[in-house]
Every structure is written in C-alpha cells, then in structure tokens.
Amino acid sequence: MNYTQAKWEHDEEDLYEPLLSEKDGNEVEIESSLPDELTRESLDLPELSEPELARHYTRLSQMNYGIDSGPYPLGSCTMKYNPKFTEDVAALPGASVHPDRSEDSVQGTLELLYGLQDYLARIGGMDAVSLQPPAGAAGEFTGILVAKAFHEANGEGDQRTEIIVPDSAHGTNPASAALGGYDVVELPSADDGRVDIEALEAATGDSTALFMLTNPNTLGLFERDIEQIAEIVHGAGGLLYYDGANLNALLGRARPGDMGFDIMHYNVHKTFATPHAAVVPAPDLSASAKSWPRSCPPRGCGTARRKAPRGRASGETPRATESGYERFDPEHTIGKVHGFTGNWLVLVKAYAYIARLGDEGLSDASAKAVLNANYLGSQIEYEVPFTPFHHEFVASAGDQDAADVAKRMLDYGVHPPTTKWPEIVSEALMTEPTEIENRETLDELAEAFNAVAREDDEVLEAAPRKTTAKRIDQASAARNLRLSWQALDE
Ligand SMILES: Cc1ncc(COP(=O)(O)O)c(C=O)c1O
Incomplete structure (x- = not known):
C-alpha cells in the first residue's frame, strides 16, 4: 500500500509525519561568511539524504487536498484547474x-x-x-x-x-x-x-x-x-x-x-x-x-x-x-x-490563457461550465430549489447540516462544495464543478454527494475520519489558536 492509499485507510497516528528537526541525523553545521554575532552556531536540523528530504515534502503535500488531487466544486469561490x-x-x-x-x-x-x-x-x-x-x-x-x-x-x-x-x-x-x-x-x-x-x-x-x-x-x-x-x-x-x-x-x-x-x-x-x-x-x-x-x-x-x-x-x-x-x-x-x-x-x-483559447475557446469554456453544472445537478439526490441554473447550483442538504455534509464528503476523497451560503437556501450546498471536469469525475462527485445524502447524523457528525486532521473543535480552534507547531502529544 503506498502512502496515498494509506492516507485513506489508516488512523491519524499512521499519517503523522515528523518535522525534519524530529528526525535522527547529525546536526547541521553552519558555515557562513557573515560576522559571528549574526550567525547561529548550529541549526536544529538533522543532516538528511536527498530521498529522505524529497519523501518528507511529498508526504506533506499528500496530506493536503488541491485541484491537482481531485475535483474542487466550491461554488462561487471557485477553484478550477489552470493549465x-x-x-x-x-x-x-x-x-x-x-x-x-x-x-x-x-x-x-x-x-x-x-x-x-x-x-x-x-x-x-x-x-x-x-x-x-x-x-x-x-x-x-x-x-x-x-x-x-x-x-x-x-x-x-x-x-x-x-x-x-x-x-x-x-x-x-x-x-x-x-x-x-x-x-x-x-x-x-x-x-x-x-x-x-x-x-x-x-x-x-x-x-x-x-x-x-x-x-x-x-x-x-x-x-x-x-x-x-x-x-x-x-x-x-x-x-x-x-x-x-x-x-x-x-x-x-x-x-x-x-x-x-x-x-x-x-x-x-x-x-x-x-x-x-x-x-x-x-x-x-x-x-x-x-x-x-x-x-x-x-x-x-x-x-x-x-x-x-x-x-x-x-x-x-x-x-x-x-x-x-x-x-x-x-x-x-x-x-x-x-x-x-x-x-x-x-x-x-x-x-x-485568453490568447490561447481565443473567442471560440472562451465561449466553449462557458458552455461546458454550464453543461457540467447541469449534469451534476441532475445526478444528485439533494433538492436544488432554484432552477434553471447556469454554471453553479445551490442544493439544500434538507435535514442534514451542510457543514457535516461537507466534512463527510472529505471521507469520500473529494472536496466539498461551498456551504451555508447563500442563506436564502436552507443548509446550502453551493456547487460549481467548472468546465474542466469530465463525465467520469462528475459521476464520482455525484456518488459522493448521494452516499452522504443517505447517511445518518451520527456518521456525519463524526466526519471526517479519513483525513490527516480529523474532526476539530471549531470553537476551540478559533479561540485557542496555536500559531506555532507543537508535537501531537503536547
Ligand atoms: C460572487 C463573488 N463576488 C466577489 C468575490 C470576491 O472575490 P475575491 O475572493 O477575489 O476577493 C467572490 C469570491 O469568491 C465571489 O464569489
């Protein structure tokens, strides 16, 4: 099982990636032509090989989710793949x-x-x-x-x-x-x-x-x-x-x-x-x-x-x-x-981008953006109260909490839509797949939406369980901000 697979299968501890300073190795000696009073004598960093370094940063990057990892259907605050x-x-x-x-x-x-x-x-x-x-x-x-x-x-x-x-x-x-x-x-x-x-x-x-x-x-x-x-x-x-x-x-x-x-x-x-x-x-x-x-x-x-x-x-x-x-x-x-x-x-x-796409390419992009949103909207089980929509739609999570829906979607390996806005739709799931996704990806997204739509509150409230960072206490995260790194057991 490679690291990416492990990410979805294992518990938090298995995903822990130590800081470079926590790894074993000789301390790095500082060589510098700067005056002594301006230089440190040593850095709290171990001497590592190139593969160790490359893997460290690759693992860290895999703990994140970005447009290069999968679909990102945030409505309005759209993030699309840029060529x-x-x-x-x-x-x-x-x-x-x-x-x-x-x-x-x-x-x-x-x-x-x-x-x-x-x-x-x-x-x-x-x-x-x-x-x-x-x-x-x-x-x-x-x-x-x-x-x-x-x-x-x-x-x-x-x-x-x-x-x-x-x-x-x-x-x-x-x-x-x-x-x-x-x-x-x-x-x-x-x-x-x-x-x-x-x-x-x-x-x-x-x-x-x-x-x-x-x-x-x-x-x-x-x-x-x-x-x-x-x-x-x-x-x-x-x-x-x-x-x-x-x-x-x-x-x-x-x-x-x-x-x-x-x-x-x-x-x-x-x-x-x-x-x-x-x-x-x-x-x-x-x-x-x-x-x-x-x-x-x-x-x-x-x-x-x-x-x-x-x-x-x-x-x-x-x-x-x-x-x-x-x-x-x-x-x-x-x-x-x-x-x-x-x-x-x-x-x-x-x-x-504009020069490469030209008039035809730009209008093709808008046609696909509208088509994709309408296809995805037609495949999901959540109600979409306002139609006919164009490049994005706002579904309602109904009795579910839209924020829980979003967190649970992370467990299905996709980025969630924008939630709880606009407020004129109750428990809003504002979704914009953009023109970049193909039908297969839209179907995967729809599957994730629909799987979550059928789940009960208990499952939703425990999500996400498969991401590097699990469910956080949002109030504490806001009130007791930790702005510098601390080891997990501190
Ligand atoms: C409808 C709308 N207006 C304005 C903005 C503000 O744009 P920005 O985030 O670049 O400041 C956004 C951002 O996503 C938006 O969705």
Whole structure:
C-alpha cells in the first residue's frame, strides 16, 4: 500500500509525519561568511539524504487536498484547474522584469498589458480597464471609488449615500460598500431567487449611488430582467455594478456592458487562469468603468459623458503610441489602488490563457461550465430549489447540516462544495464543478454527494475520519489558536 492509499485507510497516528528537526541525523553545521554575532552556531536540523528530504515534502503535500488531487466544486469561490502552459509563459526569462524599468526597455511588457486591457474590455463590453486591483474584493472597492468619483463629478456626491445589494450577494459586496463609506441597503430576493423588481423600485431613489449585482446570481440564475433593472437604476440616477465572479457562465455569449452595467470587476482567477486559494497570494482582478450609464436620464448622461472618471491608475496605464507603447496618466482618475501595474505575473497568465483559447475557446469554456453544472445537478439526490441554473447550483442538504455534509464528503476523497451560503437556501450546498471536469469525475462527485445524502447524523457528525486532521473543535480552534507547531502529544 503506498502512502496515498494509506492516507485513506489508516488512523491519524499512521499519517503523522515528523518535522525534519524530529528526525535522527547529525546536526547541521553552519558555515557562513557573515560576522559571528549574526550567525547561529548550529541549526536544529538533522543532516538528511536527498530521498529522505524529497519523501518528507511529498508526504506533506499528500496530506493536503488541491485541484491537482481531485475535483474542487466550491461554488462561487471557485477553484478550477489552470493549465500549466500559463505557468510556463509566466516563467519565461523575459517575464520577470523590474516595474521601474524604463519604457523603452519593457516594450513587450507594456504591449502585453495593453493587449490584456483590450481583451478584457472587449469581453466585458467596457470602455476602459484597470489592471491594478489584486483581488475580487479589491476590484469591488475600486469600482465603488469610481462610482463615488462619478457622482462627485456630477455634484451628487453628498446626496448619493446608499448602495443596494441583493440578499444573495457575496459578503464582499456589502463589505466593500461599507468600506467605501456607503450605507448598505439589502434587497430581499423574489420567490424565484432573482431580483424583486418591485422591491428594487421601492429601494432606488435620489440617494442611490450604485446597485451591485452578480449575473448569473449566486444561485446560478440568470437575471432575465436585467434591462428593466438597468432602466430602474439609471432612471434614478444611480449606476449599475457587475460583480464579475460569475462571468465564466457568460464568456463569449453575453457582455455585462451590453446588459447596461456601468462598472464591473473581473475575477481573473476564476474566469481566466490563475490559482485561487487561501494559501496562495491573492490573484489579480481588474476593474473597469464605462464612461457613462447607457440609459441614464439626459442630465446625468451629459455631465457624466464629460466628467466620468475612469477606473484607471495614474502613471501605470499602458497605451499604444505610433512607435510602440507608453505609460500615461489618464485624464480622470481615482489614483492608484496598488503598486505599479498590479500582480504582473498573474496578468501574464491571464493574457496567455485568453490568447490561447481565443473567442471560440472562451465561449466553449462557458458552455461546458454550464453543461457540467447541469449534469451534476441532475445526478444528485439533494433538492436544488432554484432552477434553471447556469454554471453553479445551490442544493439544500434538507435535514442534514451542510457543514457535516461537507466534512463527510472529505471521507469520500473529494472536496466539498461551498456551504451555508447563500442563506436564502436552507443548509446550502453551493456547487460549481467548472468546465474542466469530465463525465467520469462528475459521476464520482455525484456518488459522493448521494452516499452522504443517505447517511445518518451520527456518521456525519463524526466526519471526517479519513483525513490527516480529523474532526476539530471549531470553537476551540478559533479561540485557542496555536500559531506555532507543537508535537501531537503536547
Ligand atoms: C460572487 C463573488 N463576488 C466577489 C468575490 C470576491 O472575490 P475575491 O475572493 O477575489 O476577493 C467572490 C469570491 O469568491 C465571489 O464569489
């Protein structure tokens, strides 16, 4: 039995991997040219052979679960497999350049950034794109600052104090709105899980700065009334914000700009190609602003067209010139939201992914994302209350506790879905298989869901039993944090 098999069969003790310092071996002598007072005399590390070291780190890596080990159907906070060719491109020798280099020595870099801005603007139906914000939430915050600057330029900064957010929205939406200094107005969803048009009409008015919406929304439902929604928001002088986390459902098929959205962010890590996980530095995202609302009242339009600020960063925005590319300061700007051009190598990966897939590949990816979610949704025994969904669905664990379901799924060797959110579905299991999985893997996932669906609470409450770390006491884990390593018996 190899180590990976042992992982699923054995008890916790068998999976214990000692730290290097706990292994037997001669102590490592320090040789250094640094002054004595700055060096240690010895390191508490044994001298080990290369295979010992390689196996130690391989075993540690096998105690974890990642997208390279199996499916990862987290809805909304999606982690999909990102092709390795994008890593190869980012590892090319010319890709690592210092951001302070002179323009003429980084023409290729500027061309790539300019090209990516253009790709993203065309994909989203936007006029301009900033590559600076380093994550989804940072993109929201940037978009909110852009909206604020827009209203201030129209002389309505003091009056427009509210941002409307549906109750199905991701938590970062109200958080970004509050951070931007706005009052958050929560909009209850209609019975079908979409925007309640009457409630929106009642909530929108002279104080509305922005309505933030995800489409398809976090239940995976397409907001069919989006044109009417845009009319209501613009009619009241507000702006419409597109949370691009679910853009992967629409790629190459529909564009937020054409639906009437004024500002958006792209979750580059979900829609294009960049790993996204708690342990990985947050990947890039871009914010863009159309220069004026599509169907806003004439007064707002006129002013906005002249004065609308762009979600761009001063000094780092690349543009094409007759002889190449240069950095420039856009006329209307909210200033920088990140150093230099954002997470440069992440942008390289996104560019490589879009360029390789092309129009056809991108729309094929969105078709497969929707097909896979619908196939998986049709195979699981848990009820999916809101349909028809697109790239993700939210099932209800019914009488079971969704967190227990998730922990038990780990025992079946798969990563669980996102749980307990959105709250409008009781015991939510928010599931997004993404376009990358084949039918066999989707069937395995469905089997895991269905096996857990048939189990009783006692089994669920004892899970997970087959992972390296077993069931933890969550309250103690939060209250008595151990931030440094301690041996198991301490
Ligand atoms: C719908 C939605 N909006 C916003 C975000 C925030 O993105 P990020 O995690 O990159 O900050 C997420 C994250 O998963 C999301 O699912």
